[in-house]
Amino acid sequence: MKKGTIECSVCHSKLVSPTTRSVSRAYDRHKSRVSSKQRALNFLLVVGDCILVGLQPILVYMSKVDGHFMFSPVSVNFLTECAKVVFAVVMLLFQARHQKVGEKPLLSLSTFMQAARNNALLAVPALLYAINNYLKFIMQLYFNPATVKMLSNLKVLVIAVLLKMIMRRRFSVIQWEALALLLIGISVNQLRSLPEGATSLGLPITTIAYIYTLVFVTVPSLASVYNEYALKSQYDTSIYLQNLFLYGYGAIFNFLAILGTAIIKGPSSFDILQGHSKATMLLICNNAAQGILSSFFFKYADTILKKYSSTVATIFTGIASALLFGHTLTMNFILGISIVFISMHQFFSPLSKVKDEQHNGKLEMVDLLDNHR
Amino acid sequence: MKKGTIECSVCHSKLVSPTTRSVSRAYDRHKSRVSSKQRALNFLLVVGDCILVGLQPILVYMSKVDGHFMFSPVSVNFLTECAKVVFAVVMLLFQARHQKVGEKPLLSLSTFMQAARNNALLAVPALLYAINNYLKFIMQLYFNPATVKMLSNLKVLVIAVLLKMIMRRRFSVIQWEALALLLIGISVNQLRSLPEGATSLGLPITTIAYIYTLVFVTVPSLASVYNEYALKSQYDTSIYLQNLFLYGYGAIFNFLAILGTAIIKGPSSFDILQGHSKATMLLICNNAAQGILSSFFFKYADTILKKYSSTVATIFTGIASALLFGHTLTMNFILGISIVFISMHQFFSPLSKVKDEQHNGKLEMVDLLDNHR
Numbered sequence: 001m002k003k004g005t006i007e008c009s010v011c012h013s014k015l016v017s018p019t020t021r022s023v024s025r026a027y028d029r030h031k032s033r034v035s036s037k038q039r040a041l042n043f044l045l046v047v048g049d050c051i052l053v054g055l056q057p058i059l060v061y062m063s064k065v066d067g068h069f070m071f072s073p074v075s076v077n078f079l080t081e082c083a084k085v086v087f088a089v090v091m092l093l094f095q096a097r098h099q100k101v102g103e104k105p106l107l108s109l110s111t112f113m114q115a116a117r118n119n120a121l122l123a124v125p126a127l128l129y130a131i132n133n134y135l136k137f138i139m140q141l142y143f144n145p146a147t148v149k150m151l152s153n154l155k156v157l158v159i160a161v162l163l164k165m166i167m168r169r170r171f172s173v174i175q176w177e178a179l180a181l182l183l184i185g186i187s188v189n190q191l192r193s194l195p196e197g198a199t200s201l202g203l204p205i206t207t208i209a210y211i212y213t214l215v216f217v218t219v220p221s222l223a224s225v226y227n228e229y230a231l232k233s234q235y236d237t238s239i240y241l242q243n244l245f246l247y248g249y250g251a252i253f254n255f256l257a258i259l260g261t262a263i264i265k266g267p268s269s270f271d272i273l274q275g276h277s278k279a280t281m282l283l284i285c286n287n288a289a290q291g292i293l294s295s296f297f298f299k300y301a302d303t304i305l306k307k308y309s310s311t312v313a314t315i316f317t318g319i320a321s322a323l324l325f326g327h328t329l330t331m332n333f334i335l336g337i338s339i340v341f342i343s344m345h346q347f348f349s350p351l352s353k354v355k356d357e358q359h360n361g362k363l364e365m366v367d368l369l370d371n372h373r
Numbered sequence: 374m375k376k377g378t379i380e381c382s383v384c385h386s387k388l389v390s391p392t393t394r395s396v397s398r399a400y401d402r403h404k405s406r407v408s409s410k411q412r413a414l415n416f417l418l419v420v421g422d423c424i425l426v427g428l429q430p431i432l433v434y435m436s437k438v439d440g441h442f443m444f445s446p447v448s449v450n451f452l453t454e455c456a457k458v459v460f461a462v463v464m465l466l467f468q469a470r471h472q473k474v475g476e477k478p479l480l481s482l483s484t485f486m487q488a489a490r491n492n493a494l495l496a497v498p499a500l501l502y503a504i505n506n507y508l509k510f511i512m513q514l515y516f517n518p519a520t521v522k523m524l525s526n527l528k529v530l531v532i533a534v535l536l537k538m539i540m541r542r543r544f545s546v547i548q549w550e551a552l553a554l555l556l557i558g559i560s561v562n563q564l565r566s567l568p569e570g571a572t573s574l575g576l577p578i579t580t581i582a583y584i585y586t587l588v589f590v591t592v593p594s595l596a597s598v599y600n601e602y603a604l605k606s607q608y609d610t611s612i613y614l615q616n617l618f619l620y621g622y623g624a625i626f627n628f629l630a631i632l633g634t635a636i637i638k639g640p641s642s643f644d645i646l647q648g649h650s651k652a653t654m655l656l657i658c659n660n661a662a663q664g665i666l667s668s669f670f671f672k673y674a675d676t677i678l679k680k681y682s683s684t685v686a687t688i689f690t691g692i693a694s695a696l697l698f699g700h701t702l703t704m705n706f707i708l709g710i711s712i713v714f715i716s717m718h719q720f721f722s723p724l725s726k727v728k729d730e731q732h733n734g735k736l737e738m739v740d741l742l743d744n745h746r
Contacts, residue, residue, distance in 0.1 A: 177715045342550045
């Protein structure tokens with residue numbers, strides 16, 4: 001293969017070298033040929049995500065003893081990473097047994113070492129995710145949980161900005177507005193859960209609070225986008241091998257954190273299985289499955305679809321709990337989901353996309369003209 | 374002039390006969406040549422509307438004696454119609470004095486009679502407006518004021534449907550969504566003003582309530598759209614002459630209502646000036662000015678612009694009162710106006726309009742092909 005070109009593992013077409021720009025271009029081209037297969041995959045991803053997110057509150061409820069968690073939250077993160085590593089190894093063995101003749105052996109040491117070198121970038125999102133797990137606890141000290149939830153909504157916009165910067169994704173004006181509407185829609189839905197006094201933007205407007213908010217919102221967004229970038233830039237490495245690296249790094253970072261806690265707080269906090277039950281194991285499996293599904297979103301779809309999927313899952317959970325437990329749907333909920341559905345239609349509608357591609361076309365024409373001068 | 378054609382009074386181009394379809398087409402074509410003059414007019418209309426709507430709460434406050442109105446609300450409607458008639462007559466006299474040589478005399482009996490015959494349609498919106506004034510009182514008996522306000526928001530969508538049916542206006546999907554967002558944005562802003570129990574769609578869900586709501590929303594919307602249709606379909610009649618007819622009919626219908634009330638309740642309710650003060654006269658003048666400005670919106674812009682204008686006016690009033698009286702802006706207000714501004718941008722953005730015209734182009738091509746078969 002020529003230097004600076006790469007073969008697409010899906011359509012076997014030669015692509016230009018994987019610089020940031022062309023990775024995104026190549027993916028855009030790949031995406032524009034969206035087949036019914038891709039659509040079916042997107043659908044399955046969203047349905048799977050909805051089921052896992054829907055199970056979450058039930059498992060959380062079952063994991064509590066007298067309304068409290070008996071285990072250390074840090075240990076949950078570590079055990080989740082371990083569960084993901086186990087899943088990745090099992091899937092890798094399964095995939096290796098079903099390899100066709102002539103394909104590069106998945107389990108050879110040389111393949112593994114080369115993939116490890118190529119996918120070293122995955123250490124970045126793994127570290128960012130680990131940092132984020134600690135930031136969550138810090139934020140709870142500064143803001144009440146409802147405000148934290150509200151601030152989390154800002155991630156949608158930060159993710160879009162980062163996708164533009166890192167993945168060179170282009171969004172039309174309508175798509176930017178759709179993302180703003182997604183943020184607004186989720187916020188309208190959450191408005192009633194804010195404490196009474198807080199409805200008038202009840203945030204402590206201090207510089208330190210601003211900085212914490214900025215860090216709290218940027219770190220997980222950067223983790224997701226960088227994860228998408230790292231997974232897609234090595235498109236021909238098996239996703240299970242990529243997961244093995246990602247979660248391996250994650251387990252190491254979380255283990256170091258537990259080690260650090262044990263050194264500071266004494267060895268009692270080192271007993272990571274303390275307080276766990278069958279229910280908490282199910283919760284950990286659910287967390288792990290959500291994480292694995294995310295990596296499929298990042299590699300084969302994108303971070304924005306993942307965000308919409310989570311929102312739709314929350315909506316379905318709301319409707320289901322209203323139907324099951326006979327709650328009435330609040331006006332906030334109805335207005336909120338209307339905004340979310342309009343936002344979703346506008347973001348994925350070809351109406352807003354075609355504009356974008358025409359725009360791209362024009363830009364490329366300008367590039368061509370510039371080259372010929 | 375050929376039968377079935379008409380000359381545009383603005384650009385002097387020959388247009389096809391004024392059937393409903395072509396009136397709207399002609400106006401669309403007229404509108405597509407939107408000059409900076411038209412934009413300046415739109416801007417002046419919106420600014421004027423904002424000032425008048427902004428003055429309203431101050432005048433209402435000044436008109437109250439010990440927190441109550443001392444006059445009959447029916448008399449306000451009648452006096453407002455009379456004020457409008459006076460204004461129309463004054464403007465007509467003013468316009469007649471400044472007529473150029475060779476123009477048809479505005480004040481001749483034959484011109485007046487011909488215009489009256491051509492503009493007989495204006496009796497329809499005048500009657501609908503008069504009916505609406507009574508419906509408002511009936512609604513207050515069935516729903517609380519906040520719910521009435523909330524239900525009023527539905528008018529935006531009903532107006533759009535009626536514009537499509539009566540004026541053959543075409544909206545793109547994005548524009549329909551923008552109108553839905555306008556409705557949602559205003560509702561989010563009003564959410565806090567709903568009484569506690571009512572946040573879970575606190576409407577009495579009875580058939581009669583549905584019917585009242587339908588009538589309450591449809592009558593004023595139909596009045597506005599039919600007004601726009603009647604004013605635009607006789608585009609070359611002076612707007613002051615058209616106003617004279619419209620408000621003349623309005624005054625007659627309201628006078629009949631007062632007469633009816635006097636017959637039922639006794640002659641004391643016939644004293645229409647009872648309880649009025651200088652402040653209430655200013656309130657009536659403001660109402661009259663808003664009505665006159667509406668007719669400019671309907672003839673030279675459209676009902677949708679009027680709706681957006683009123684919403685922007687409410688937003689500015691909210692911001693101004695927050696600045697003047699040191700209120701904090703609520704989260705609802707901020708989320709609500711964000712939605713309204715996104716909606717406004719999407720509705721008026723060329724992004725959503727061009728699509729629509731391409732679509733029109735395609736439809737006309739299909740029509741042509743059909744004709745040649």
